[in-house]
Amino acid sequence: MTEGTQTNQLDVSISDLTDNMFIVSYTGFTDKYRPMDDKTCKWVRLNFKGSSAVIIRASNQSTIPVEEVEPGDELCAIKQLPSSLANICKVNRKLVDELKERGFTSFKVNKTSQAKPKQYDLTEAIDNANRFVQTIKESVKLCKEATTVVESMIDNARQGNTDLKEIEHQVEAITSGQTSEAISAIISLKENDQVYAHCIDVAVVFQAAYNEIVRINGLKSVFKDDKELMLAAFLHDIGKAKVPKDVLDSTAPFKRDSKEMQLIRTHPEAGAKLLESMGMPDYICNMAHYHHVKFDHTMSSSYPQGVEYKDILFETKLLALVDAYQALTAGRSYKKSWTPPAVMRYLDATAGVEFDLNLWQDFQKAMGHYPRGSFVKLSDGCYGFVVTVPEKEILRPQVAVIRNADNEDLENHYLIDLALDKDITVAQDIDVKEIYGDKALEVFTNVSIK
Numbered sequence: 001m002t003e004g005t006q007t008n009q010l011d012v013s014i015s016d017l018t019d020n021m022f023i024v025s026y027t028g029f030t031d032k033y034r035p036m037d038d039k040t041c042k043w044v045r046l047n048f049k050g051s052s053a054v055i056i057r058a059s060n061q062s063t064i065p066v067e068e069v070e071p072g073d074e075l076c077a078i079k080q081l082p083s084s085l086a087n088i089c090k091v092n093r094k095l096v097d098e099l100k101e102r103g104f105t106s107f108k109v110n111k112t113s114q115a116k117p118k119q120y121d122l123t124e125a126i127d128n129a130n131r132f133v134q135t136i137k138e139s140v141k142l143c144k145e146a147t148t149v150v151e152s153m154i155d156n157a158r159q160g161n162t163d164l165k166e167i168e169h170q171v172e173a174i175t176s177g178q179t180s181e182a183i184s185a186i187i188s189l190k191e192n193d194q195v196y197a198h199c200i201d202v203a204v205v206f207q208a209a210y211n212e213i214v215r216i217n218g219l220k221s222v223f224k225d226d227k228e229l230m231l232a233a234f235l236h237d238i239g240k241a242k243v244p245k246d247v248l249d250s251t252a253p254f255k256r257d258s259k260e261m262q263l264i265r266t267h268p269e270a271g272a273k274l275l276e277s278m279g280m281p282d283y284i285c286n287m288a289h290y291h292h293v294k295f296d297h298t299m300s301s302s303y304p305q306g307v308e309y310k311d312i313l314f315e316t317k318l319l320a321l322v323d324a325y326q327a328l329t330a331g332r333s334y335k336k337s338w339t340p341p342a343v344m345r346y347l348d349a350t351a352g353v354e355f356d357l358n359l360w361q362d363f364q365k366a367m368g369h370y371p372r373g374s375f376v377k378l379s380d381g382c383y384g385f386v387v388t389v390p391e392k393e394i395l396r397p398q399v400a401v402i403r404n405a406d407n408e409d410l411e412n413h414y415l416i417d418l419a420l421d422k423d424i425t426v427a428q429d430i431d432v433k434e435i436y437g438d439k440a441l442e443v444f445t446n447v448s449i450k
C-alpha cells in the first residue's frame, strides 16, 4: 500500500481493500483489458458510464469519456467516477469478490471514505460514549429492581402504608452517576408494559430535562436536591394506588368514556391527597395533582376539569410534557412504540395546544432533536446510536456507528461527531426494533467503540 499523489489517497491492490475505503479510480487490470475485445469494451462502457478512461490507442496515451473506448484500446485507468456509481466505489466484501472475478487488480482509494469518518481526535468523546454504554448495562438491572420497588410502593399505598424508605433507596442509586441519563436513553428499547416502569422512565427524563432547562435559563430549582426532584417525579402517579389493580395492570386500552377510564382519571386528585397526608411539600403535591392538565384546558383529555394551565406550577407543566414523551416512546402491548425523534416531531405539532410553546422549546433544547439512544441512519448510509447531543447543534449529535451502508453489522464500531464532520448528516431515524427485534437493547449495550 503506497501514498497516492493526493494526501488523502492511497494506491492499493485488490488484497488491500477494506470496508472503510472508497474507490476513487480503477488503476490496474488483467490482460483481458490490454487490449480490450469487443465484448469487454461494451461491458466497460455500460458499467462505468459517466467516468473517464485513460487508454493507450496506437501507442498514444489519452483520457477520453468511457463511452468512447473502442476494441483494441488498452485500458490504463478508469477515473472521475460519477456519484451514481457509488455502488462500485464503496468497498464491501461482495464488491471485492466481484472485482476479483472481473479482473481488476489495483485502485486508488480515499482513506476518508464514506464508510468511515474523518479522523478527529475523539479520544475523550469515545471514552465518554463507552462509559455511557457501560452505565446503560448497569442501569438495565437497576431499572428492573426499581420497577419492582415502585410496584410494591403502590401496592403498599393501597393498603394504607406509605413508607418511602425503599423508594428513597432506589432514588439514591439512580441519582448517583450517569444512571438516570442511561435509563432515559433506553426507554424505547426495553420492554415496558407497566405503569410502574413508567414512573421510573418519567423520573429520569424529568431529572435530565428539568436540570438542563433550569441551567439554560438561569432559574432556581424548587427542589432541595436531585433526590427530592426524582422522588417527586417518581410519585406523580402514586394516586393510581386508589385505582383497582386489575384496571391498573390491564394491558388493553380503555375507551375514553369507559368506567375504567373514569377510575383512572381520579388518580391525580387521589395522589395529591395521599402526598399531602404524607407531609410532602406543595410543589410535589401540585405535580401529582395537575400533571394531566393541558395548555388548552378545555380539551376533553385535560383533567381535573376546570383547572387552568396558567394556574399550575412550571414543574408540573414540565412533568406533563415528560409524561406524554414517555407514554409515546415506551412500547405497550397494545400499541407500537415510536422512535424518540418521531415522538419529538409529534410533540412539536401539539405544542401550543397541549403544552406551552416556550416550555416545549426548552424541552427540545434539553433533549435534542435526536435524543440519546435514538437509532439513526446517516447520509453515508451507515447506522448507529446517538450517544451525545450537543448543546448548540441539536441536529448534529455524536453517533456510535455499528452497521455499514450494506446493512452489515460492523465488527469495529466507531464514533462519528456530526458537529465536526459536516459532510455527513442524520438522514433518517429508524425504529431499531425493526432491524434487531427483541435484541435491540442487547445490541445497544454491546456497543464498543475502538
Ligand SMILES: [Fe+2]
Residues within 6 Å of the ligand: 236, 237, 267, 291, 292
Ligand atoms: Fe398520571
Ligand SMILES: [Fe+2]
Residues within 6 Å of the ligand: 198, 202, 236, 237, 323
Ligand atoms: Fe404518568
